[in-house]
Each structure stands twice: as C-alpha cells, then as structure tokens.
Amino acid sequence: IAYNSADFIITSSFREIGGTNTEMGMFESYETYSMPGLYRVQSGLDPRLARFNIVPPGVNEEHFYPAHEKDRRVEAVRQHLVQTTFGENPSEGSVGRLDNPDRPAIFAMSRIDKVKNLAGLVELYGKSKRLRKKANLVIISSETDASRSSDIEEIEQINRIYELRDQYQLDGVFRWRGARLDKVETGEIYRVVADMKGIFVQPALMETFGLTVIEAMACGCPVVVTCFGGPAEIVEPGLSGEIENPNDHEAFADAIYRVISDKSVWEDRVRNGIERVRTAYAWSQHANKILSLTNLYSYWEYLNVMNRSSLDRYIHTLFHTVYRPRAEEMMRGA
Known part of the structure; x- marks a missing residue:
C-alpha cells in the first residue's frame, strides 16, 4: 500500500x-x-x-577522501585509532592481540548478524595459511561481549567468532574491536588501513547497497566484496576491486591475497577505486539526481x-x- x-x-x-x-x-x-x-x-x-x-547513495567528501591527502588528515585522530585498534593497549571491549601490528590489515566493519557474515570471514581467514602469514585480520563491530547483547542472532554470531578464533588459534594475528565510530573516525580508519597497505572486505551474504564499500574506496582502500547485492554493481571486477562469492572461502581468500601480495595490483585497485567513487558515487551527484527527479515528478503530477x-x-x-x-x-x- x-x-x-x-x-x-x-x-x-x-x-x-x-x-x-x-x-x-x-x-x-x-x-x-x-x-x-x-x-x-x-x-x-x-x-x-x-x-x-x-539513485545510489553518495560519499561525503568532507570525511571520506584518499589517504595520500596528508594535509587534510588530523594526526591526533590517526594516532588514537592506531593505538585503540592496532596497538598493544587497545580500547575497552577489544579482543585478541597483534604480534606484528604493522603488517597489512584485512579489515571489516559492520554490525554482527548472520547476513553480515563476519564469522564467515574469520573462518575463511583461519583456513588460509598464506593469508595468516601475510596479513592480520582486524574487525570492528558493534559488540564483542555476548553477555551485553539481548539479540539472539547477535549472541550466536559473537559466540561463533570466539569458537573460530580458538579453533584456528588466531592469537597474535586477530584483533576484534567493539566500537561505534563517528564519521571522522570512520574515514580515518579506512585511511589507516590504506597506510598499512591493507584491504577492506565486505563478505555479506546479502547487501542491499554497500555504503561502507564506497567509503573505503574513496579513502584509498582496495576492496574485495560479496557477489550478492549492491556491492557487485559498485565494483568493476579486476579494475576497482574484486567480487567473489563469500560462501566459497577459498576463492574469497584468493582474491584478498591477490591484492595484498602484489604491490602493483594493490596500487591499481586503489587508483581505480578512488576514480570510480569520484565519477559515480559523489554526494553532489546523488543530490542533483534527487532534485532532478523531484522536479520531473512534480511536473508529471501537474500534467x-x-x-x-x-x-x-x-x-x-x-x-x-x-x-x-x-x-x-x-x-x-x-
């Protein structure tokens, strides 16, 4: 109706x-x-x-801009995020340690539920010896403590991540932080990951659009995304990122490794990702399209x-x- x-x-x-x-x-x-x-x-x-x-959403260029634009970055915010997310003394609610925090980070950020598939990401990382040898896995989610959640599905997924951490013995290569970042921090965490020559991954079993994908790309983070839903329309495979089925753990892990293990591939995905967002997902383009449609349908209603x-x-x-x-x-x- x-x-x-x-x-x-x-x-x-x-x-x-x-x-x-x-x-x-x-x-x-x-x-x-x-x-x-x-x-x-x-x-x-x-x-x-x-x-x-x-009309796809647009990226706010005030907060989401490439990591190489050093003069726009706030050093205090960068240092705070490095310490609380990757450092030896992380923020309260963080799980796991990083023996070598300067390694490239395989980074994901979302709420915890079955569809977002963070547990699936932990599992495919745990299965891949070469990913574990090459990079750390870093996740930011809304919660890491099942006792503080009232959502049954969230509790199940939190417990599943702990099981996988123990099963694959991920101590030293896995950091899981419970936090809700504001826009300034969100943009900077992508840039910190880019500084580390890391990668942003979106392993959801279904994603309507994928705003985090275009935000990460705008900040100079290469991406590997799910083939289910909007991210597959955002990313040009082999150019501005990689698209894989998150249910195929080996293929998804291979796509991640292909980007982070080859400097030229990493730089190519970064460059094309920034350009893709600039030409197709800028906030000004989104706003102009909405205004144009409003004018068009107002005219149609008049007629x-x-x-x-x-x-x-x-x-x-x-x-x-x-x-x-x-x-x-x-x-x-x-």
Missing part, C-alpha cells in the same frame, strides 16, 4: 528492483506474495513502472501523466475495508 501510494520510488541498486538472472529482486517479490492470516496478494506491485528510479486518481481510490478502499479491519482482528487475537 505504501509503495503504491508513493509519487516515486528511489532505490540504491538495480538488484533491489529486478534482481538477477538467478535471484528475485526485493520489489519484484512484492508482485505476488502471502501474508498468512491476513490476505494473499496478486499484482501487488509492478517494478516496471516509471516510478522506480535508481496528471501518471493518472493516479483511480489507483488512489483503490488503495484507500483496500486499506479501510480490508487491511485495517483484518490487522486489528489479528492484534486482538494476539
């Missing part, structure tokens, strides 16, 4: 609308579906209508191009005669 009532809809990637040859898009799945106990929907949403638009009056009456009738009474009945039953 909400989507059909909207004057226009903005998505961040094509896959949200139409999916791929083998996967259904999110909006595509709303054409026919069931809400058990409420009703079945047929022709609920047509993703082919002109109301659907793809009644969409001829929405009959649809609006249908939606109003559906909500008040079907959806609302049944929803209220379900709530009383609960």
Whole structure:
C-alpha cells in the first residue's frame, strides 16, 4: 500500500528492483506474495513502472577522501585509532592481540548478524595459511561481549567468532574491536588501513547497497566484496576491486591475497577505486539526481501523466475495508 501510494520510488541498486538472472529482486517479490492470516496478494506491485528510479547513495567528501591527502588528515585522530585498534593497549571491549601490528590489515566493519557474515570471514581467514602469514585480520563491530547483547542472532554470531578464533588459534594475528565510530573516525580508519597497505572486505551474504564499500574506496582502500547485492554493481571486477562469492572461502581468500601480495595490483585497485567513487558515487551527484527527479515528478503530477486518481481510490478502499479491519482482528487475537 505504501509503495503504491508513493509519487516515486528511489532505490540504491538495480538488484533491489529486478534482481538477477538467478535471484528475485526485493520489489519484484512484492508482485505476488502471502501474508498468512491476513490476505494473499496478486499484482501487488509492478517494478516496471516509471516510478522506480535508481539513485545510489553518495560519499561525503568532507570525511571520506584518499589517504595520500596528508594535509587534510588530523594526526591526533590517526594516532588514537592506531593505538585503540592496532596497538598493544587497545580500547575497552577489544579482543585478541597483534604480534606484528604493522603488517597489512584485512579489515571489516559492520554490525554482527548472520547476513553480515563476519564469522564467515574469520573462518575463511583461519583456513588460509598464506593469508595468516601475510596479513592480520582486524574487525570492528558493534559488540564483542555476548553477555551485553539481548539479540539472539547477535549472541550466536559473537559466540561463533570466539569458537573460530580458538579453533584456528588466531592469537597474535586477530584483533576484534567493539566500537561505534563517528564519521571522522570512520574515514580515518579506512585511511589507516590504506597506510598499512591493507584491504577492506565486505563478505555479506546479502547487501542491499554497500555504503561502507564506497567509503573505503574513496579513502584509498582496495576492496574485495560479496557477489550478492549492491556491492557487485559498485565494483568493476579486476579494475576497482574484486567480487567473489563469500560462501566459497577459498576463492574469497584468493582474491584478498591477490591484492595484498602484489604491490602493483594493490596500487591499481586503489587508483581505480578512488576514480570510480569520484565519477559515480559523489554526494553532489546523488543530490542533483534527487532534485532532478523531484522536479520531473512534480511536473508529471501537474500534467496528471501518471493518472493516479483511480489507483488512489483503490488503495484507500483496500486499506479501510480490508487491511485495517483484518490487522486489528489479528492484534486482538494476539
């Protein structure tokens, strides 16, 4: 009802609308579906209508800029992040130690749940002897202590990471920090990883867009990303990054190693990644596209191009005669 009532809809990637040859898009799945106990929907949403638009988010250039722009960086912030994330005396809530903190870092940052797949990253790193020999694994997430979480899935994933750390004996090469960084710190942590000739990885089992991917690329961090969702539209494989299936641990680990083990490849991915964000994911481009669409649809509404009056009456009738009474009945039953 909400989507059909909207004057226009903005998505961040094509896959949200139409999916791929083998996967259904999110909006595509709303054409026919069931809400058990409420009703079945047929022709609920047509993703082919002109109301659907793809406008990817943009990077804030004030905070996310390349590591080589030294004059823009705040040294106090850099030193603080080096100490709290990679140093011998990390911040409270950190797990693990780094025997050689100056080695390249395989870096990931996200919340903890099954879809974000941080446990899968720890496992594929633990399985790869050459990755463990070449680089440290550094993760920043919202929490590292299961006793402080009330979310069942988060607790399961936290415990799983501890199991994998012990199983693969990752002491000395694995640092896991629980923290919520602000925008200034987020931009600088990517640049610190770039200083170390490290890499940012996004191993999610599904990612709608992947804002962290373009932020890392803008800061001069090469990336290896999931093939599921928006990151696969952001990255040009073999140019501005690498795309792999995170369920294939060997292939994903090989992609990481291919970048961090070859200086020329690393530098090539950095250069192309910065250019990719500059030309396709700048904040000014995002804002201008939104303004253009707003003007276009305002003009269409003035001309009644969409001829929405009959649809609006249908939606109003559906909500008040079907959806609302049944929803209220379900709530009383609960």
